[in-house]
Amino acid sequence: MxxxxxxxxxxxxxxxxxxxxxxxxxxxxxxxxxxxxxxxxxxxxxxxxxxxxxxxxxxxxxxxxxxxxxxxxxxxxxxxxxDWYTGYRGAATSTATMTFKYNAAQAASDTTKFELGNMPGAVGSALFKAGDLIQPGSSKYVYMVRELVTKGSSPTQLVGVHRSILETPSDTAVTMKVGNAVxxxxxxxxxxxxxxxxxxxxxxxxxxxxxxxx
Missing domain, CATH: 2.40.30 (Elongation Factor Tu (Ef-tu); domain 3)
Incomplete structure (x- = not known):
């Protein structure tokens, strides 16, 4: 129970x-x-x-x-x-394909940012808004996005969260849980x-x- x-x-x-x-x-x-x-x-x-x-x-x-x-x-x-607290506020029709990567180079540069990949939608669309919740792969750690994230022309981009990322750095990209799923x-x-x-x-x-x- x-x-x-x-x-x-x-x-x-x-x-x-x-x-x-x-x-x-x-x-x-x-x-x-x-x-x-x-x-x-x-x-x-x-x-x-x-x-x-x-x-x-x-x-x-x-x-x-x-x-x-x-x-x-x-x-x-x-x-x-x-939904008022945990609901996803971005414009992506699905968040299931987006990936999270935090490797040694990122850890050495800025421990509060991860690499977002496999971004859906058109260039300029809002993928995350400040206050959105994400949880990488099978991790038990939850992070809150701290600023608006829009899709650029690059296949990846860095996303800032509210605290230092606690995952062990790895070159492997993993999917994320978003919003109510965390x-x-x-x-x-x-x-x-x-x-x-x-x-x-x-x-x-x-x-x-x-x-x-x-």
Whole structure:
């Protein structure tokens, strides 16, 4: 039973944070210095609603108590109800043919860019928009495209994403999952307890906090 997926599917609200850790100092002359420390890990804060029936959901709740902070699970936003967040926004009629390649030369040049190949459509068409999600091959890592990507006259082009690419550099091009098809491997780092209120109603004593597993 996928308890974490049940939490995501029934959430009242989901907060997403993928910003890197930033170290910032202010000098005596008020000059501000900032440096990124990396760590752009996906973090999800999930608030559950009050009003769910214990009798309908006790199997999921028991599984949450069992998994607790111990195990990682895979979660996704597969339904069309999440198109506002994960839906593909580019103009390609199909994303199935596009390929992802991140080799040693790219890693030495810019760790936040990969080579996009086998691009469909006409020159000038929008293949990705800022905020589109991609996941290469069988990887467990999800990346967000950070700028508009249009098809050029070259057979390949570099695409920037929100963080350093975590895949091992390789000259092999792989296909990608895009939009609603991506999924995250997460572990719960804050797991709220629950209280039964009135008759058969579950109230959660706090929010869930999930971290991407690297």
């Amino acid at each position: 996928a308890s974490f997926q049940w939490v995501f599917d029934n959430a009242e609200s989901i907060s997403v944070n993928k910003r890197p850790i930033v170290s910032q100092t202010i000098a005596r002359d008020q000059r501000v210095r900032s440096i990124s420390r990396g760590g752009a890990v996906w973090r999800f804060t999930v608030k559950m609603p009050t009003g769910m029936r214990w009798s309908d959901n006790r199997g999921y709740i028991e599984d949450i108590d069992t998994v607790n902070l111990l195990k990682a699970e895979t979660v996704s936003f597969p339904s069309t109800g999440y 999924s995250w491997s997460v572990i719960c780092v804050e797991c709220p307890t629950w209280t039964i209120v009135e008759r058969d109603i579950v109230a959660w004593n706090g929010d869930f906090l999930f971290y991407e597993v690297l």
